[in-house]
Amino acid sequence: MRVLSILFVLGFLFMACTKKERPVKPKDLIAKDKMEQILYDLYILNAAKGVNSKILESKRIKPEKYLLTKHNIDSTQFANSNAYYAFDADEYKVLVDNVKEKLEKDKETFVAQQKAEEQQEKRRRDSLTKAKRKKKDSIVKSKTPVRS
Numbered sequence: 295m296r297v298l299s300i301l302f303v304l305g306f307l308f309m310a311c312t313k314k315e316r317p318v319k320p321k322d323l324i325a326k327d328k329m330e331q332i333l334y335d336l337y338i339l340n341a342a343k344g345v346n347s348k349i350l351e352s353k354r355i356k357p358e359k360y361l362l363t364k365h366n367i368d369s370t371q372f373a374n375s376n377a378y379y380a381f382d383a384d385e386y387k388v389l390v391d392n393v394k395e396k397l398e399k400d401k402e403t404f405v406a407q408q409k410a411e412e413q414q415e416k417r418r419r420d421s422l423t424k425a426k427r428k429k430k431d432s433i434v435k436s437k438t439p440v441r442s
Contacts, residue, residue, distance in 0.1 A: 316378075316381050317378050320371070320374040320375060323374075323375050323378060324367060329376075329379060330392050330393055330396075331365070332365050333389065334396055335361055337393060338397075339357040343357060
């Protein structure tokens, strides 16, 4: 039994140490720039599912189906292309880093837009408050007797 266990472990180590070959380039390989767009949309959809999946469910949006339809691809094509690009970790890291960079730019734009909207809302509230004060002041002034 002990010999069998040792042979099993050695066999496992031998199999783990063999060099894996790059997957065959798929005939319908998705171009890198399109793959970046798909991964970008995938990150956005996953974030949307994480934040509030009930909104997607209520609108009957299926993120995976939406993604495949939007980019006119099928799940097998995506899986094969993703496996092909992911085999080379350095190449895939560049692809993912480009997506993250785009997401960061979009985040900065969103944050700036959100701040501008908050400032605009604050100015609107301040102007309403100022108008209410003016109205109160005019009422208070009119109550004082006028002497001739």
